[in-house]
Amino acid sequence: MDPLGEMQPSKAAPAGVSLWVRRHPGLLLILPAVLVMLFVGIFPLFYSLGISFFRWEPKIPGRPFIGFKNYADLLTNGEFWLALRFTGLLFVSAVALEFFIGLGLAILLVEPIRGRRLFMPLLMLPVMMVPVVVGFTWRMLWDPLYGPINQILGWLAGHQVKISWLTNAKTAFYAILITEIWQWTPFMFLVLLAGLSSINPELQEAASIDGASNWKIFWRILIPVIRPVILVAVLFRTIDVIKLFDIIYVSTGGGPGYATQPITFYLYRMGARFFRMGYTAAGSWLLLIMVSVAISFAVRRVGED
Amino acid sequence: MRAEYVQHMKRKRRIKTARSGARYFILIIASLFFLFPIFWIVVTAFKQPGDYFQFPPVWFPRHPTLAHFRSVQTTGVGGYTALRNSFIINISSTIISIGLGAMAAYAMARFRTGGKNFSFWILSQRMLPPIAIIFPIFLVMRTFHWVDTYQCMILVYTAVNLPFVIWMLRSYFLEVPSEVEESALIDGCSRIGALFRVIIPMSTPGLIATAVLAYIFTWTEFLFALILSRTNVFTVPVALSAYFGSEAQFWGEVGVLSFISIIPVFTMGLLVQKHLARGLTLGAVKG
Numbered sequence: 001m002d003p004l005g006e007m008q009p010s011k012a013a014p015a016g017v018s019l020w021v022r023r024h025p026g027l028l029l030i031l032p033a034v035l036v037m038l039f040v041g042i043f044p045l046f047y048s049l050g051i052s053f054f055r056w057e058p059k060i061p062g063r064p065f066i067g068f069k070n071y072a073d074l075l076t077n078g079e080f081w082l083a084l085r086f087t088g089l090l091f092v093s094a095v096a097l098e099f100f101i102g103l104g105l106a107i108l109l110v111e112p113i114r115g116r117r118l119f120m121p122l123l124m125l126p127v128m129m130v131p132v133v134v135g136f137t138w139r140m141l142w143d144p145l146y147g148p149i150n151q152i153l154g155w156l157a158g159h160q161v162k163i164s165w166l167t168n169a170k171t172a173f174y175a176i177l178i179t180e181i182w183q184w185t186p187f188m189f190l191v192l193l194a195g196l197s198s199i200n201p202e203l204q205e206a207a208s209i210d211g212a213s214n215w216k217i218f219w220r221i222l223i224p225v226i227r228p229v230i231l232v233a234v235l236f237r238t239i240d241v242i243k244l245f246d247i248i249y250v251s252t253g254g255g256p257g258y259a260t261q262p263i264t265f266y267l268y269r270m271g272a273r274f275f276r277m278g279y280t281a282a283g284s285w286l287l288l289i290m291v292s293v294a295i296s297f298a299v300r301r302v303g304e305d
Numbered sequence: 306m307r308a309e310y311v312q313h314m315k316r317k318r319r320i321k322t323a324r325s326g327a328r329y330f331i332l333i334i335a336s337l338f339f340l341f342p343i344f345w346i347v348v349t350a351f352k353q354p355g356d357y358f359q360f361p362p363v364w365f366p367r368h369p370t371l372a373h374f375r376s377v378q379t380t381g382v383g384g385y386t387a388l389r390n391s392f393i394i395n396i397s398s399t400i401i402s403i404g405l406g407a408m409a410a411y412a413m414a415r416f417r418t419g420g421k422n423f424s425f426w427i428l429s430q431r432m433l434p435p436i437a438i439i440f441p442i443f444l445v446m447r448t449f450h451w452v453d454t455y456q457c458m459i460l461v462y463t464a465v466n467l468p469f470v471i472w473m474l475r476s477y478f479l480e481v482p483s484e485v486e487e488s489a490l491i492d493g494c495s496r497i498g499a500l501f502r503v504i505i506p507m508s509t510p511g512l513i514a515t516a517v518l519a520y521i522f523t524w525t526e527f528l529f530a531l532i533l534s535r536t537n538v539f540t541v542p543v544a545l546s547a548y549f550g551s552e553a554q555f556w557g558e559v560g561v562l563s564f565i566s567i568i569p570v571f572t573m574g575l576l577v578q579k580h581l582a583r584g585l586t587l588g589a590v591k592g
Contacts, residue, residue, distance in 0.1 A: 025496065026418025033409040033467050040464030041430050044441035051441065105335055108328050115329075121575050122336045125343060127585070128574040130525045132542040133563040136549075137346040140556065148345065148362050182342065187585055194582040194590045232589045242434050246527040246542065250549045264436045264528075271440045272532060284437035295432060 045288075048281040056277035063278075070282035080283065082258050083266035089173070090262065091241040094180045095234060101181070102188025102233075110196040124190055126183045131246035138179040139251040142166050166252050169259035176260050179247055184240065188233055195229030196222065235295065242291060263287055343567070349560030350374075357556045373557035380548075380555060382536070384562045387544030391524060391566075393455060394540060398462035399520045403512070405463070406470030411500055413471070414478035415486070424475070431468035431587065435528050443532050453535040461529050466519045469587055473518075476588035477511030478504055514580035517573045524570055541566045 021028055052070055054063045074080050105123060109116060126134070141147050142165035153161040165175040199222065207217050223230075244262045248254055254261035254269070267287070271280035349357075351369040377384035412418040419426075442461065443452065451457040481504050489499045505512065527542040534543055545562055548555045574581065582590050 024416075024418075026412035026416035029412035029416075030409040030418055030423075033405040033471060036405065036460070036464050037427070037430055037467055040442060040461055041433060041438060044438040044445065045433070047441040047445070048437065101335075105332070108332055113325075113328065113332075115332075119332050119336060121578060122340055124574070124578060124581060125571060126339055127581070128521055128525075128567070128570045129343070130527075130542055130545075130563070130566055130570070132527050132545045133346060133567065134342070136545065136559050136563065137342045140349065141342060141345060145360055146358055146362050148341075148364070151361050182339065186339065190582040191586055191590050198591070229590050232586050236586055239432055239434075243436075243528075245436075249527070249531075250546055253549075264434065267436045268528070277440060277444070280440055284434070284440075287434060288437050291432075291434060 049285060051277055052281035052285055054278045056281075057279070058275050066278070070278050071286065073279065074283050074286060079258055079261075079266060080263075083261050083263045086173075086259070086261060087241065087244065087263045090177060090180065090244070091238065093177055094184070094241060095237045097177075097181050098185045098188045098237065099192075099230075099234070101185045103192050105185075105189045106193040106196050109193060124186050127186045127190070129183060131183065132250055134179065134183050135247035135250035138175070138182070138247070139166065142175050142251075167256050169256050172252055172256060172260045176247065176252065179251070180241075180244070183247075184237065187237070191229060191233040191236075192226065195226035199225055238291075238295065242287070346560055346563045346567075349556055350564040352557060352560070354554075354557060370557075373561040377558045377561045380558050382539055382544050382547045384541075384544055384558065384565075387539055387541045387562070388565060390455075390534075390538050391540040394458045394462060394538065395520050395523045397455075397459045398466060398523055399516055401459065402463045402466035402470045402519055403474075403516050406467055406515075407474055407505070407512070409467075410471050410474035410478055411504065413475050415483070424472070427468045427471055428587070431472070435465075439529060439532055442529075446533060452533060453537045455538055457533055458530065458538050458540075461533060462523045462526070465526065465529070466523060469522065469584075470515055470519055472587040473515040473584060474508070474511065476583075477508040477515070480511075481507045511580070514577040514584060517577045518580070518584040521570050521574060524566070 053065060053067060055066045055069070056063045109119060109123075113119075141149050144150055144162050144164045147165075149165070150161045150163060153163070163171060165171045203221060203225070204217055207221055208214075212220070241262075243264055245264045245268060248260060248262060248265050252260045254265050258266075267280050267283045270276050270283065348364070348366065350373060351371070352363060352366045353368055353370050356363040356366050378386070409418075413424060446452045446457050485507070486499050486503050489503045490496070494502060525542065526540075527546070530540040530543045531546065534540065539547075541562065545559060545566075548559050577584075
């Protein structure tokens with residue numbers, strides 16, 4: 001394992017544990033970090049797998065073993081599917097829009113431009129915002145009467161606009177979508193810009209000397225070259241959309257009805273408000289299975305690059 | 306011939322100015338879009354209570370006030386207490402996770418400890434949806450009577466940060482050429498000596514960037530803090546969320562707390578902006 005360690009002459013042959021430790025100094029070094037992650041990551045995960053087979057609810061005395069009943073209940077629960085549907089729809093539309101806007105901005109800033117040092121920080125601020133603050137801020141902005149969005153729309157329309165963005169099921173989706181895009185487009189932009197900047201400019205020059213059009217250079221050369229970067233960006237967005245909770249908590253509260261309730265928020269309500277531990281645990285395992293099936297493929301790809 | 310050439314060059318230049326004009330136009334629109342909400346929350350902090358319910362909305366308060374900087378502590382759960390809690394929890398968990406993470410990252414970079422499977426295992430920790438582990442953690446902490454204590458929050462945030470810290474530091478350590486380290490070892494440095502005298506000084510920018518980003522990630526974290534804190538160790542996001550539901554009387558306090566909470570994060574974030582793309586993707590994309 002350690003070629004340099006073996007070169008050192010051992011004065012007295014240490015026995016047992018200390019010999020083993022000297023042969024594998026790395027294991028000792030990773031041990032503290034692994035212990036913390038086992039205690040706060042892996043153990044809770046399997047604890048929750050155990051809980052998921054029991055009926056653990058405040059109203060029911062004892063904690064009877066019920067096998068897969070919790071899972072069956074979830075899969076036949078309309079609200080669970082509604083929450084999954086919201087998360088899925090939001091994921092597809094948000095990531096697609098963030099990708100195109102982010103790519104556009106990255107293309108504009110990858111060539112040298114005066115004022116780049118000014119634009120760059122402005123375009124990365126939202127990533128660093130506390131999501132709870134983002135939720136509050138946009139709740140003010142969307143306000144039907146006292147919010148500036150309806151005011152600006154009013155100027156454009158030429159008459160007063162009174163859209164109740166967050167209390168109408170249809171507009172609430174778009175309001176959350178735009179809030180999400182506002183915070184995370186900068187992430188796409190940063191990652192794609194990093195990808196584009198790493199491309200050797202000679203590649204483009206060679207192609208354009210060979211008579212390739214800008215359009216062709218873009219689709220045939222730039223996009224394939226930065227494909228791993230795109231994959232990484234989409235992977236991280238997937239994880240974050242599944243985690244979506246904070247913005248919802250302080251803006252719509254999942255409403256109106258269940259129109260803007262993401263899956264994490266649904267499971268949170270089941271656990272924290274109704275204390276249905278078994279049911280919540282089963283729900284998070286279902287979510288986990290769906291996510292890992294989707295992600296494991298992508299992670300392998302990313303790891304290979 | 307010559308006149309034609311001049312014409313051609315003029316047209317080319319015109320296209321170029323038009324293109325760069327369009328570039329600036331789009332960039333300015335985008336900047337306004339990304340800046341406006343931040344402007345709004347900052348202005349909210351200085352508005353008079355009457356300004357929130359004005360139609361049309363007040364963009365620039367005529368009589369800005371500092372009153373909310375005082376009332377933010379007396380209303381809700383206490384804004385400055387939350388800032389102190391957040392600071393204590395985040396600084397401690399950042400330091401601990403950098404310490405433990407640097408050890409693990411060094412082992413992985415130099416001894417290939419655990420190999421590829423181990424690094425994937427760590428990556429999968431970062432991918433874990435928090436909702437899948439939060440309630441079991443809560444139940445465990447409750448049996449220890451650790452809910453709503455600093456040690457609980459620091460431990461959990463250390464675990465949240467570790468996968469990120471390890472992946473980042475590993476990628477920075479791998480950039481230090483092993484020849485440099487080997488020559489230090491030949492010169493009589495011990496392994497630990499080489500780590501502190503060669504590896505760490507050579508990856509200082511990366512270490513600082515990692516620490517700053519770890520701090521930012523836990524500073525903005527909400528779900529764990531919401532469930533694991535009650536009345537003692539609530540963090541800034543939790544204090545903010547406490548204003549939710551008390552319908553709109555507290556916009557000024559929300560504005561102040563938001564304003565104070567984003568200043569350190571923006572300052573530190575902009576200092577390490579070159580590392581941001583790399584940090585947000587755990588070192589997968591080098592900025």
